[in-house]
Each structure stands twice: as structure tokens, then as C-alpha cells.
Amino acid sequence: MTIERVLETCLYVDDVEAAATWYEDVLGLERYASSPPRHVFFALADQMLLLFDADETDDAGPDDKAPPHGARGPQHVAFAVGSLDGWRSKLEEAGIEITAESDWGGGSSLYFEDPSGNVLELMEKGAWPVW
Amino acid sequence: MTIERVLETCLYVDDVEAAATWYEDVLGLERYASSPPRHVFFALADQMLLLFDADETDDAGPDDKAPPHGARGPQHVAFAVGSLDGWRSKLEEAGIEITAESDWGGGSSLYFEDPSGNVLELMEKGAWPVW
Numbered sequence: 001m002t003i004e005r006v007l008e009t010c011l012y013v014d015d016v017e018a019a020a021t022w023y024e025d026v027l028g029l030e031r032y033a034s035s036p037p038r039h040v041f042f043a044l045a046d047q048m049l050l051l052f053d054a055d056e057t058d059d060a061g062p063d064d065k066a067p068p069h070g071a072r073g074p075q076h077v078a079f080a081v082g083s084l085d086g087w088r089s090k091l092e093e094a095g096i097e098i099t100a101e102s103d104w105g106g107g108s109s110l111y112f113e114d115p116s117g118n119v120l121e122l123m124e125k126g127a128w129p130v131w
Numbered sequence: 132m133t134i135e136r137v138l139e140t141c142l143y144v145d146d147v148e149a150a151a152t153w154y155e156d157v158l159g160l161e162r163y164a165s166s167p168p169r170h171v172f173f174a175l176a177d178q179m180l181l182l183f184d185a186d187e188t189d190d191a192g193p194d195d196k197a198p199p200h201g202a203r204g205p206q207h208v209a210f211a212v213g214s215l216d217g218w219r220s221k222l223e224e225a226g227i228e229i230t231a232e233s234d235w236g237g238g239s240s241l242y243f244e245d246p247s248g249n250v251l252e253l254m255e256k257g258a259w260p261v262w
Contacts, residue, residue, distance in 0.1 A: 001217045003158050005176045007254050007262060008209035009140040012202070027134050045136045046262045047178075054204065065233040067242050069250040071143070071204040073185070076197070078139035086132045102196040111198050119200040123138050131138060131177045 007047060012054040012071050013116040016040050019051050022115050026094050027079070049077075074113075078121035080131055084110055087122055104128075138178060143185040143202050144247040147171050150182050153246050157225050158210070180208075205244075209252035211262055215241055218253055235259075 013019035020040035023029045029049070033041040038056040042049040054070030081087065091098055091112055099119075100111040107127030114120055125131060144150035151171035154160045163174040169187040173180040185201030212218065222229055222243055230250075231242040238258030245251055256262060 001159070001221065002212070003160060003175060003253075004211045004213065005262075006137070006140045006178050006180055006208060007211040007259065008207070008252070009137045010207045012206075028132070029134060043259075043261045044134060047137050048209075048259055048261060049137055050207075052207075057207075058204070065231070065235075066207070066252070067230045067250050069205045069207040071202040071206045073189070073202040073204075074200045075143075075202045075206070076139070076141045076181075076183075076188075076200040077137060078179075080135045080138040081133070082135065090132065099198045100196070104196075119198050121139070121197070122134075128138065128174075128179055130174045130179060131136075 005047070008050055009047065009077060010050045010052055010069075011075055011077060011114070011116075011118050012057075013051050013114065013118070014053075015115075016051055016053050016056075019115060023049075023051070026091070026096065044079075074117045074119050076119045076121070078109065078123045080125065081122045082125055084108060084122060084124055136178070139181055140178065140208060141181045141183055141200075142206055142208060142245070142247075142249050143188075144182050144245065144249070145184075146246075147182055147184050147187075150246060154180075154182070157222070157227065175210075205248045205250050207250045207252070209240065209254045211256065212253045213256055215239060215253060215255055 017036040029042040032043040058070030060068040104127040107124030109123040148167040164172040189201030191199040235258040238255035240254040
């Protein structure tokens with residue numbers, strides 16, 4: 001009876017298909033399941049990243065296998081990267097503004113927004129003791 | 132230049148200290164860092180689960196190391212458990228309503244809400260091929 005890990009991390013986005021294409025193109029994620037306009041799912045290692053349109057999920061009907069959910073406003077998610085090398089130039093070439101850079105001691109991170117305004121972070125190995 | 136994993140999953144809650152106590156008591160998570168009323172952090176395996184009060188994080192000042200963020204409304208997060216055995220009775224004994232149960236083929240899951248209305252899921256090994 002132990003919680004082993006976070007298995008599904010969810011972000012709510014304005015346009016699921018457009019958002020998913022952005023996550024593929026900019027972050028290099030691979031689509032696992034695709035059902036726009038409701039959701040697109042990505043698999044990362046032993047986790048899932050789920051993009052939802054809150055307007056589609058907050059009124060889940062009786063046939064839905066999950067209860068209604070759906071948040072509005074900018075969420076935050078941090079992704080682990082081995083190194084930030086190359087990411088600054090890649091983001092800049094994609095026209096994405098780096099909104100902050102922070103040094104956490106063991107490692108640093110870059111912040112930027114996805115097209116829906118969610119605050120994403122790329123965090124180097126060592127920034128958290130857990131990884 | 133590969134995204135290796137989700138490192139930080141964030142939930143926005145109404146009362147950080149009360150929420151953190153609930154996550155400890157009901158889910159058995161261990162507090163990693165505690166700075167209510169702004170945040171409490173939990174470490175799970177090689178990930179972090181961060182509870183934030185959106186009213187504290189959505190107006191981050193110039194001294195904050197991260198840009199402002201903060202969502203409202205029910206988010207969804209799924210946690211991995213080896214088995215659901217025992218969780219039904221544990222949740223019921225804690226007075227927590229199980230709002231749905233779903234069989235995904237390879238495994239099943241239970242849904243319930245945290246005190247802020249976030250839709251939590253306990254998912255058995257095998258429900259997703261990634262774990």
C-alpha cells in the first residue's frame with residue numbers, strides 16, 4: 001500500500017492538436033495516443049503526460065471512464081534533461097522566449113511557456129537530489 | 132537533448148498545510164520541503180510532487196526564482212500503486228468517497244478527490260504499458 005510514483009501528469013491546453021504538435025516539435029515528445037479535441041497522450045519513460053482540453057473533460061458524461069476534471073490558468077511542470085546544453089539555442093530558434101533561468105545549486109533550469117501559457121521548466125540532472 | 136521524464140508535477144490546493152497533512156495521512160507521502168502557505172513538496176521515487184497555493188504563486192515577485200504560475204479548478208493526477216488491494220477500505224475508513232472505478236484492461240484504477248477537489252487516481256501496475 002505504497003504510492004510508487006506519479007504515473008499521469010496532466011496539462012490543460014487551449015487547442016489539443018496544436019498543443020500536441022508543439023510538444024512534438026519543440027520538446028521532441030512522441031505521441032502515444034491521439035484523440036483531439038479531447039486529449040493527446042505522451043509516454044515518457046515510465047510516466048504519461050496527458051494534454052486535455054478542460055472544456056471537454058469538465059463535463060464528462062456517464063459513459064466516461066473517469067470523473068470530470070479540468071483546470072484553467074497557467075500550470076507548472078518541470079521536465080528532466082541531462083543537460084541544458086543546446087536547449088537555449090533550440091528554444092530561441094523556435095521563437096520561444098526564455099522567461100527565467102535559475103541556478104538551484106546542484107543544477108540549473110530554464111523556464112518558458114507552452115502556447116497555452118503553461119509554465120514549463122527544463123531542469124538539469126542534480127537540481128533535485130531525487131534525480 | 133532529450134526530455135527524460137516529468138520531474139515536477141504540481142497541484143494547486145486551497146490550503147497548503149491542510150492539503151499536505153491530508154497527502155501524508157491518506158496517501159502516506161513524506162514531506163520533502165515545507166513552506167506553507169506557499170508550498171509543500173513531496174519526493175516520490177525520482178520525481179517531485181509539488182503542492183502550491185495559486186494565490187501565492189501567480190504573483191511571483193522579482194525575487195522569486197520561478198515565473199508566476201497557478202491554475203484554478205480540478206486537476207487530475209494518477210499515482211502508481213502495485214495493487215489496489217487495501218486501498219478501497221483505507222479510503223472508506225478515512226471517509227473518502229470513491230467516485231469511480233475503471234478497468235483499463237491491463238489494470239484497474241480508483242478515483243477520489245483531495246480536499247481541494249483535485250481528481251486523484253490510484254492506478255495498478257499494468258494499466259499503462261509504460262509501467
